[in-house]
Amino acid sequence: MAEATQMKVSDELAITIENMNKWYGTFHVLRDIDLTVYRGERIVICGPSGSGKSTLIRCINALEEHQQGKIVVDGTVLSSDLKNIDKIRSEVGMCFQHFNLFPHLTILENCTLAPIWVRKTPKKEAEETAMHFLEKVKIPDQANKYPGQLSGGQQQRVAIARSLCMKPRIMLFDEPTSALDPEMIKEVLDTMIELAEEGMTMLCVTHEMGFARQVANRVIFMDQGQIVEQNEPEEFFLNPQSERTQLFLSQILGH
Amino acid sequence: MTNNHDRSIAFVRTEDVPAAPPPPNAAGPTKWLKDNLFATIPNSILTIVALLVIYLILQGTLPWLLNGVWVSPSLSVCRDILDGATGACFAVLTERWNQLLFGFQYPADLYWRPGLAFILLFFAAAPVLFFDLPRKLLIFTALYPFIAFYLIWGGSILTPIVALVGVVAGAAVYQRYVKGSFALGFFAGIVAALIVWNLGGLIIPDEEITEGAMRSVASRDLGGFMLNMMLGVTCVSLSVPLGIALALGRQSSMPLIKYICVIFIEFIRGVPLITLLFVASVMLSYFFPPEATVDLFLRVVIMITMFSAAYIAEVIRGGLAALPKGQYEAGDSLGLDYAQSMRLIILPQALKISIPGIVNVAVGLFKDTTLVSVISMFDLVGMIRGPILASTDWQGIYWELFGFAALLFFVVCYGISQYSQWLERRLATDHR
Numbered sequence: 308m309a310e311a312t313q314m315k316v317s318d319e320l321a322i323t324i325e326n327m328n329k330w331y332g333t334f335h336v337l338r339d340i341d342l343t344v345y346r347g348e349r350i351v352i353c354g355p356s357g358s359g360k361s362t363l364i365r366c367i368n369a370l371e372e373h374q375q376g377k378i379v380v381d382g383t384v385l386s387s388d389l390k391n392i393d394k395i396r397s398e399v400g401m402c403f404q405h406f407n408l409f410p411h412l413t414i415l416e417n418c419t420l421a422p423i424w425v426r427k428t429p430k431k432e433a434e435e436t437a438m439h440f441l442e443k444v445k446i447p448d449q450a451n452k453y454p455g456q457l458s459g460g461q462q463q464r465v466a467i468a469r470s471l472c473m474k475p476r477i478m479l480f481d482e483p484t485s486a487l488d489p490e491m492i493k494e495v496l497d498t499m500i501e502l503a504e505e506g507m508t509m510l511c512v513t514h515e516m517g518f519a520r521q522v523a524n525r526v527i528f529m530d531q532g533q534i535v536e537q538n539e540p541e542e543f544f545l546n547p548q549s550e551r552t553q554l555f556l557s558q559i560l561g562h
Numbered sequence: 563m564t565n566n567h568d569r570s571i572a573f574v575r576t577e578d579v580p581a582a583p584p585p586p587n588a589a590g591p592t593k594w595l596k597d598n599l600f601a602t603i604p605n606s607i608l609t610i611v612a613l614l615v616i617y618l619i620l621q622g623t624l625p626w627l628l629n630g631v632w633v634s635p636s637l638s639v640c641r642d643i644l645d646g647a648t649g650a651c652f653a654v655l656t657e658r659w660n661q662l663l664f665g666f667q668y669p670a671d672l673y674w675r676p677g678l679a680f681i682l683l684f685f686a687a688a689p690v691l692f693f694d695l696p697r698k699l700l701i702f703t704a705l706y707p708f709i710a711f712y713l714i715w716g717g718s719i720l721t722p723i724v725a726l727v728g729v730v731a732g733a734a735v736y737q738r739y740v741k742g743s744f745a746l747g748f749f750a751g752i753v754a755a756l757i758v759w760n761l762g763g764l765i766i767p768d769e770e771i772t773e774g775a776m777r778s779v780a781s782r783d784l785g786g787f788m789l790n791m792m793l794g795v796t797c798v799s800l801s802v803p804l805g806i807a808l809a810l811g812r813q814s815s816m817p818l819i820k821y822i823c824v825i826f827i828e829f830i831r832g833v834p835l836i837t838l839l840f841v842a843s844v845m846l847s848y849f850f851p852p853e854a855t856v857d858l859f860l861r862v863v864i865m866i867t868m869f870s871a872a873y874i875a876e877v878i879r880g881g882l883a884a885l886p887k888g889q890y891e892a893g894d895s896l897g898l899d900y901a902q903s904m905r906l907i908i909l910p911q912a913l914k915i916s917i918p919g920i921v922n923v924a925v926g927l928f929k930d931t932t933l934v935s936v937i938s939m940f941d942l943v944g945m946i947r948g949p950i951l952a953s954t955d956w957q958g959i960y961w962e963l964f965g966f967a968a969l970l971f972f973v974v975c976y977g978i979s980q981y982s983q984w985l986e987r988r989l990a991t992d993h994r
């Protein structure tokens with residue numbers, strides 16, 4: 308447990324998941340998940356495809372429903388109460404593998420939509436905030452274009468800015484670079500690194516092991532719906548404990 | 563090969579090659595003819611055959627059109643004027659234009675009222691159809707149904723005013739309570755409107771106004787192309803929102819709502835419109851208490867609206883299904899509630915995809931309004947088949963009348979289809 312205390316960035320709890328189980332029909336996708344995330348932690352979740360890592364982070368903002376166990380996000384218990392779900396979702400930002408920008412709205416409108424309608428921010432203020440975050444992801448000049456006119460990397464950075472405009476306390480990333488060309492991966496990772504350096508609480512499903520080494524406090528390895536191993540990145544990569552982790556690492560780092 | 567190495571490959575152009583006019587076979591009408599009409603032997607044959615067909619059609623119709631008689635009191639006089647020559651008797655149109663447009667019972671001195679309503683329709687429709695116009699113009703669009711009702715039916719001005727106040731009260735109550743929950747706002751709004759309408763009914767005078775410029779005109783006196791336009795405009799504008807509601811209801815996770823919508827849509831789609839119209843004209847009165855009289859026009863509007871709403875719902879369902887699941891998830895993950903994500907994210911995209919289908923239904927609906935002629939409403943086709951063809955003056959004249967009807971419908975439907983194509987181009991933002 309000495310290690311566990313070292314991992315902590317602060318004592319404040321961001322997310323606690325206790326004994327969570329989820330089934331798709333009769334298929335048991337998530338088994339006995341226990342996870343505590345402290346504010347400011349950067350967690351990378353990896354594992355073979357079908358191991359339930361995306362499902363896990365999608366449970367945190369209730370895009371997927373869990374059947375057993377308890378999830379507490381930022382002090383709010385996730386239940387079937389729609390008010391709680393909407394509250395959690397407005398505090399938790401999410402970036403998707405396929406960006407999911409709204410193609411019928413301009414970049415600026417994409418970013419101001421939720422602040423205006425959910426937070427009831429005045430339009431002018433929302434636009435100023437949006438421009439601030441677009442500058443941060445280095446695409447303010449594209450503000451009046453439509454998502455279809457941007458490259459994949461630019462779209463993903465807009466998606467990050469769109470989430471940030473809601474001033475979330477936690478960010479979830481669901482394989483943010485998997486749908487990108489190699490040369491665009493770096494620009495997205497740079498944005499994420501910058502975000503991590505500012506102390507954002509992040510949970511990131513990714514196979515970018517360089518990113519994990521550079522910014523993560525903790526790496527979680529999942530297989531067959533369970534958390535198999537979690538550790539600090541150095542230890543995790545140099546000295547993996549379980550056989551499954553060793554096999555996985557040898558496969559993705561081997562080439 | 564070695565020779566190449568002997569020569570220098572360096573080259574510098576010292577003067578420009580002057581621009582020259584193209585040879586005759588590279589541009590101009592000759593090239594266009596060769597490329598488009600006489601490119602190959604089969605092409606040339608097709609071109610010649612097509613030209614022949616066009617010639618034959620024009621040869622048959624042009625004398626008939628150009629030699630038309632425009633002034634004549636009856637068909638027999640018209641035939642005398644023509645004296646055996648080929649020619650159309652367009653005189654029936656100039657003689658009976660008022661009946662074709664307004665029906666045979668609408669008071670002639672009041673034609674300005676539906677005429678004005680028709681002109682105002684363009685002003686009311688413009689801000690809806692062309693959304694670059696200032697949003698404030700929508701206020702007139704919202705008032706238009708009440709103005710048009712007053713202009714066409716006349717009577718006491720209190721009737722449309724009470725109706726308007728009821729709608730405003732309902733909307734205000736809805737606004738007040740919708741923040742609590744949508745259902746509460748919705749039903750509270752309906753109750754408020756009903757209360758206002760019932761109270762307002764007390765102040766509307768019972769006796770009809772029979773004198774003056776704004777005297778009452780009964781629904782049975784409406785007719786001609788005016789009736790088609792009224793049915794078309796009312797039913798299209800009512801069936802689009804109803805169709806959206808049905809499409810969303812069909813996707814609902816609440817089984818009761820879902821199955822009500824599914825049964826409604828499947829039932830309506832399985833029944834011919836003509837059957838529904840007969841139900842409206844004959845059978846619907848059995849379902850109302852004996853003293854209640856629901857206007858025939860209103861009954862027909864309800865039936866046509868339900869009919870086209872079911873089709874529009876299916877078209878929109880296709881649009882909803884075409885959206886990637888990620889759009890719903892992105893809306894959810896930003897904390898938008900159901901109504902917001904539908905209104906701001908899902909429907910704008912789904913409706914855009916559905917435009918061609920919706921317009922298809924709208925054009926079909928507009929043409930189907932002529933079916934009311936079989937339940938003895940005198941719309942344009944009803945007027946032609948009934949009063950005009952039955953009159954001794956114009957018995958036996960078909961081409962001119964039905965050609966005119968076709969022309970009127972074509973103008974409107976072609977306009978709708980051109981608008982929808984403009985709209986699709988205007989909304990194309992995804993650059994796929």
